[in-house]
Structures are given as structure tokens and as C-alpha cells.
Amino acid sequence: MxxxxxxxxxxxxxxxxxxxxxxxxxxxxxxxxxxxxxxxxxxxxxxxxxxxxxxxxxxxxxxxxxxxxxxxxxxxxxxxxxxxxxxxxxxxxxxxxxxxxxxxxxxxxxxxxxxxxxxxxxxxxxxxxxxxxxxxxxxxxxxxxxxxxxxxxxxxxxxxxxxxxxxxxxxxxxxxxxxxxxxxxxxxxxxxxxxxxxxxxxxxxxxxxxxxxxxxxxxxxxxxxxxxxxxxxxxxxxxxxxxxxxxxxxRGANIYGEIIGYATCGCGSHVSQSNHSSIVRCMDSAFRDAAIAPAQTDYINAHATATLHGDAEEAMAIREFFGSETPVSSLKGHIGHTLGASGAIELIASLEMMRRDRLLPTLNLEHVADDCAGLDHVRSVREQKISIFVKNCFAFGGINATLICRRV
Amino acid sequence: MTREEIIAAINSTFIEQFEISEDKLTPDKQIFNDLGLDSLDIVDLMVGLQRRFGISLRENEEIRKVVTLGDVYEFFVRLEAKRNKPKT
Structure with missing residues (x-):
């Protein structure tokens, strides 16, 4: 069906x-x-x-x-x-x-x-x-x-x-x-x-x-x-x-975007620290669900909360799964980490970026850390059409979630 | 406390806790049907009145029988009279 x-x-x-x-x-x-x-x-x-x-x-x-x-x-x-x-x-x-x-x-x-x-x-x-x-x-x-x-x-x-x-x-x-x-x-x-x-x-x-x-x-x-x-x-x-x-x-509703892929999984190992391999597995499941290739992604709204371990693991996972050419940014510099609300608030911001054809940068990112390098970090507002974006969230308990949205 | 002071204290509880305007607070008003409180509000009403009058109401059978705001007034007026009754 x-x-x-x-x-x-x-x-x-x-x-x-x-x-x-x-x-x-x-x-x-x-x-x-x-x-x-x-x-x-x-x-x-x-x-x-x-x-x-x-x-x-x-x-x-x-x-x-x-x-x-x-x-x-x-x-x-x-x-x-x-x-x-x-x-x-x-x-x-x-x-x-x-x-x-x-x-x-x-x-x-x-x-x-x-x-x-x-x-x-x-x-x-x-x-x-x-x-x-x-x-x-x-x-x-x-x-x-x-x-x-x-x-x-x-x-x-x-x-x-x-x-x-x-x-x-x-x-x-x-x-x-x-x-x-x-x-x-x-x-x-x-x-x-x-x-x-x-x-x-x-x-x-x-x-x-x-x-x-x-x-x-x-x-x-x-x-x-x-x-x-x-x-x-x-x-x-x-x-x-x-x-x-x-x-x-x-009913003639305004359509802000379509959810074409979603996955959530546990890391199966650590109570507070997710790891890059389980993050990759989560993103991979979401892309299989969407039946599209990672290379079709125009923007990744990262979870990146500014912790030493979490940012490095996510950066490693993004490098491994997407390579170095997909734009990435985090909004935690602007609004801190809103914990259980973060996925939804940052998804709304990403939908607005898609509507306006603009990518927002990571705030306070003057020097990219070595362990977060090798990505296309958005460092200033960028005019760019977004057709498909990814929203990541990772949580205590070793829980990962990835959602993929498409312009309609 | 005088009767007027008791009524004013009870009315303040209804105004502050349940956001009911003062002009609606007349003795004939039924607490459930007219003032819109429900069984959960009654628990909070008792908590508010306990604090205001410095007594424990949880085990009091009489307070459970009140129907109108006037009943609440009379309950506390009687209580105050008992408190002030000279010991023989």
C-alpha cells in the first residue's frame, strides 16, 4: 500500500x-x-x-x-x-x-x-x-x-x-x-x-x-x-x-514543507554520549525512509549543542555520511539548547530558511575546532535555495533522531 | 475578626485564586454552578482558606457541606465565634 x-x-x-x-x-x-x-x-x-x-x-x-x-x-x-x-x-x-x-x-x-x-x-x-x-x-x-x-x-x-x-x-x-x-x-x-x-x-x-x-x-x-x-x-x-x-x-492550505523521511534509534551503549556510528545509522535509516540520496541534501540543521564530545561526534558522522560539501549550521549559539523543544523550534527556523532561500550561520563560530572541521560550516548568512534539508537531534540516553523535509 | 473582615478575607481568596470579579461574590452564589469552581478547585479553595485563617480544614466535615458563598461566610463566622468563646 x-x-x-x-x-x-x-x-x-x-x-x-x-x-x-x-x-x-x-x-x-x-x-x-x-x-x-x-x-x-x-x-x-x-x-x-x-x-x-x-x-x-x-x-x-x-x-x-x-x-x-x-x-x-x-x-x-x-x-x-x-x-x-x-x-x-x-x-x-x-x-x-x-x-x-x-x-x-x-x-x-x-x-x-x-x-x-x-x-x-x-x-x-x-x-x-x-x-x-x-x-x-x-x-x-x-x-x-x-x-x-x-x-x-x-x-x-x-x-x-x-x-x-x-x-x-x-x-x-x-x-x-x-x-x-x-x-x-x-x-x-x-x-x-x-x-x-x-x-x-x-x-x-x-x-x-x-x-x-x-x-x-x-x-x-x-x-x-x-x-x-x-x-x-x-x-x-x-x-x-x-x-x-x-x-x-x-482545503487550500499553505504547505511549508513535506516530511519525506524520519528515523530514530538508540546508540545501544552509553547513557549520556551518543556516538558517530549510531548517528550515521540514524541518518542512513531516515534517508532510506525518504528513498533519496544524501547528496540531494541542501542543508543540515545540526543538533550541535557546543559540548566537547557531542559536537565532535556529530561532525564526524556528518563528514562520513554527507562528505564535506553540504552546508551545516547550528542555532544553539542564538537560543541556547532548548532541550526537548529544540528539534521543533529549530525545524521551524529551518522551514523559514527554506521559504526565504537563505541559510543561517552558526553564531559565535570564529574558529572551527579541529575535531569539527572538514564540513561546509555556514559562517554568515548565505543566499541559497533549499529543496531538501535535514534536522538532527541527539539526546541523553543515547537516542538519535533525524527528520528530512522537502519543499513542495 | 469581625464578620466584615471574615467576608473580605474569603472574597480575597476567591478573587486572587480563582480570578472571579468582586461584583459576582454575593452570598447567594452557588460555588459550583454560579462561580464555576469544580472539585479540584475546592481542594485549592480549602488550601487558600487554611492559609488565610491558619486552621486545618482537610478533616473538617462541616466545610464539605457548603453549597453557596454565604455558607462559606457562615462557616468561618461560626468558627471565629467558637475561637473567641470565653473559656469557662
Whole structure:
């Protein structure tokens, strides 16, 4: 049986560089970085107090009715706001989301970190009697997915893949599978994440977070660079609307791109470090799924978080699989590592690059590291038509994900 | 606390926690049907009132019987009267 084609017909985001896809893209292209000193984090914390936070205009979250907002932690609010915009841009209505034919698949590393810490403090202080009734709903791993689905009145399949930094891309791949198989006709998919000092501290413990960089915060996230010092945590939500191709054409929807290939796999060996051979295997599976050759790729949006090990492994895998002539860049210098949201937010940026025929560079990449060399690193904005691009994500747990998109 | 102070404290809880405008807070309003709260909100209402009045309500049978906002007022007015009753 012929597979059903799946296209992207809408997108929305809540990002540290803006709440509108166009503004977000313009700030990326202008070379802005959202990484800053986190004044709200106690200076008693023995961590590098930098991150790329979302700043919501006052009162915006209250546009979500209290009945829905009461069970939302920060990440779910980001997700709901992004979903509303994604749905609006797709032209699908809330009547359609209530039809049972539209899924909601949203991944994140975990539930709301801030809410989990708050719940822990209440229990540790032996004050459980004052635990808010809705606290659990903010902490649950599928918090962003069910909160967003309820907010949209969505009655189809609701799923929440949790695969750390690959969660958002896995969610989009899973949505693709649901539509391709005929189980659903549309899906609102992506990832959401919130940044907390506890998450940053966890990365620091493993020597994965940026520490020891002496310059201003906005220069501290340096993917592929010789002087990279580790990742900087970011936050936000990115959601796309996926739709069966004929369904989209029938209603005259704008088509931003087609998902032609997807694969996800484990490295089978290490809990925190994926390796280049499993990354190659993942990319190879995605290209087999797409039934195209790697040489047809016009652009690779890398995972590259600026960790010493991860960037080198990904660079090695790209060299081995694509050679040295396919343009590559990472957006982590602009927005930090938004963890479970990164796959979706960066996919949206890549779709916008494809629409505008422009490649965005890796920020803060003055000197390419020897172990990341041998690639066509995009170092400045480049005018170039993109017909096919690849989005990579790699996660703790040794999980890889690759998605391939084509212009329609 | 006077009766007026008790009513003002309860109203503040409804305004702050449930974002209900003050003009809707009249004694005849049913908490579920008129003010739009549900069973999960009632748990949070109790938490809010516990904090405000410094008492534990979880095991209190009387508070579970309230239907209207007026019932909540009267519950706390009675409670305050009991607290202030001179010991014999």
C-alpha cells in the first residue's frame, strides 16, 4: 500500500527570541543571542547563572482561561501559546481539533521543572496539606501534551514522547507516523521545555554546561568552535501542524514543507554520549525512509549543542555520511539548547530558511575546532535555495533522531 | 475578626485564586454552578482558606457541606465565634 504523504501546514512558537515565527527568524538572521545572565537565580547557587529565557509580555498567559491555565506549569503555557498560533497559521479550526481526526503529540524532557521543585519543597517542609490540587498535573511527564490538547479542545490521539533533547523531533516523527498510517489526518506536534537552575546544575555536574567562558553571556554558546566550553540551557516551545497531503490540498492550505523521511534509534551503549556510528545509522535509516540520496541534501540543521564530545561526534558522522560539501549550521549559539523543544523550534527556523532561500550561520563560530572541521560550516548568512534539508537531534540516553523535509 | 473582615478575607481568596470579579461574590452564589469552581478547585479553595485563617480544614466535615458563598461566610463566622468563646 502506498504511504500517505505528510506535509507541514502551520507553525507557532514561544521562543527566547520572540513569539512570532517571522520576528524569531529576523532576530536569528540579525545574529542576536538570547543568552543572558539570569538575575532571578540566586547568586548563592554554585552554577554559571546564564541561560536563554523566554520573556512573556505581561498579561499574555492570562489569555489562556484559568480553567486550562490552572494545571499548567511554565512549559505548558509556552506550549499552549505556541499551539494557538500554529493552529491559526494552519487555518484549521477548533471544530476540527474536536473531530477526533487530529492528534496532539508534544514531547519534553520531563514535566515542569519549576513545579517539581515546588512540590518537593512542600513535601520536605512537611506541609503536604497545603499542596495545590493541580500540582501533579504540572509535574507529569505528559503535562505539555494534555494541557495543550485540552486547551485546543482536541479529542484525537494525545501522546508525549520523553526522550530528553530528541523529544520534540520524536514527537514530530510520531505525528508523521500517525498520519502516514491513516490513524489520524492531522497532528499538532512539537516540544516544550522550561529552564531552571536545577537543570543547568545537572548539566554542569556532568561537565556538559558552559563554564569557564570569560566573555559576555551572549558569546558563551559556541557550537563547533575551537573554544567551545559546553551548552547553555534555553527554553520555549515549538509546534507544527502536520496534515495528510490530499487533506491539505483539498482545503487550500499553505504547505511549508513535506516530511519525506524520519528515523530514530538508540546508540545501544552509553547513557549520556551518543556516538558517530549510531548517528550515521540514524541518518542512513531516515534517508532510506525518504528513498533519496544524501547528496540531494541542501542543508543540515545540526543538533550541535557546543559540548566537547557531542559536537565532535556529530561532525564526524556528518563528514562520513554527507562528505564535506553540504552546508551545516547550528542555532544553539542564538537560543541556547532548548532541550526537548529544540528539534521543533529549530525545524521551524529551518522551514523559514527554506521559504526565504537563505541559510543561517552558526553564531559565535570564529574558529572551527579541529575535531569539527572538514564540513561546509555556514559562517554568515548565505543566499541559497533549499529543496531538501535535514534536522538532527541527539539526546541523553543515547537516542538519535533525524527528520528530512522537502519543499513542495 | 469581625464578620466584615471574615467576608473580605474569603472574597480575597476567591478573587486572587480563582480570578472571579468582586461584583459576582454575593452570598447567594452557588460555588459550583454560579462561580464555576469544580472539585479540584475546592481542594485549592480549602488550601487558600487554611492559609488565610491558619486552621486545618482537610478533616473538617462541616466545610464539605457548603453549597453557596454565604455558607462559606457562615462557616468561618461560626468558627471565629467558637475561637473567641470565653473559656469557662
Amino acid at each position: 502506498e504511504k500517505r504523504r505528510v506535509v507541514i501546514t502551520g507553525s507557532g512558537l514561544t521562543s527566547s527570541l520572540g513569539l512570532d515565527v517571522g520576528i524569531f527568524y529576523d532576530r536569528l538572521e540579525a545574529g542576536n543571542s538570547a543568552v543572558r545572565l539570569m538575575d532571578g537565580w540566586s547568586d548563592k547557587l554554585k552554577i554559571n547563572r546564564i541561560a536563554a529565557p523566554v520573556v512573556l509580555p505581561e498579561g499574555l498567559e492570562k489569555t489562556i482561561p484559568r480553567a486550562f491555565r490552572r494545571s499548567m506549569g511554565r512549559m505548558s503555557i509556552y506550549s499552549a501559546l505556541a499551539a494557538e498560533k500554529a493552529l491559526l497559521s494552519s487555518g484549521l479550526t477548533r471544530e476540527y481539533t474536536a473531530s477526533g481526526r487530529c492528534a496532539c503529540v508534544i514531547g519534553s524532557t520531563m514535566g515542569s521543572g519549576e513545579s517539581i521543585m515546588e512540590a518537593s519543597r512542600i513535601v520536605i517542609l512537611n506541609d503536604s496539606e497545603n499542596m495545590p490540587a493541580l500540582q501533579f498535573f504540572k509535574c507529569a511527564s505528559h503535562s505539555a501534551a494534555f494541557n495543550t490538547a485540552n486547551f485546543l479542545g482536541l479529542t484525537g490521539c494525545v501522546l508525549a514522547p520523553a526522550a530528553a533533547c530528541a523529544s520534540g523531533l520524536q514527537a514530530i516523527g510520531l505525528g508523521r507516523d500517525l498520519i502516514q498510517s491513516g490513524a489520524q489526518d492531522a497532528a499538532i506536534c512539537g516540544g516544550a521545555e522550561e529552564v531552571t537552575p536545577e537543570v543547568t546544575a545537572s548539566f554542569e555536574l556532568m561537565f556538559a554546561a558552559a563554564r569557564g567562558f570569560s566573555g559576555p553571556p551572549e558569546y558563551s554558546s559556541r557550537p563547533f568552535a575551537a573554544d567551545r566550553v559546553g551548552l547553555v540551557c534555553g527554553e520555549g516551545a515549538g509546534l507544527v501542524v502536520l496534515e495528510e497531503y490530499e487533506h491539505a490540498v483539498r
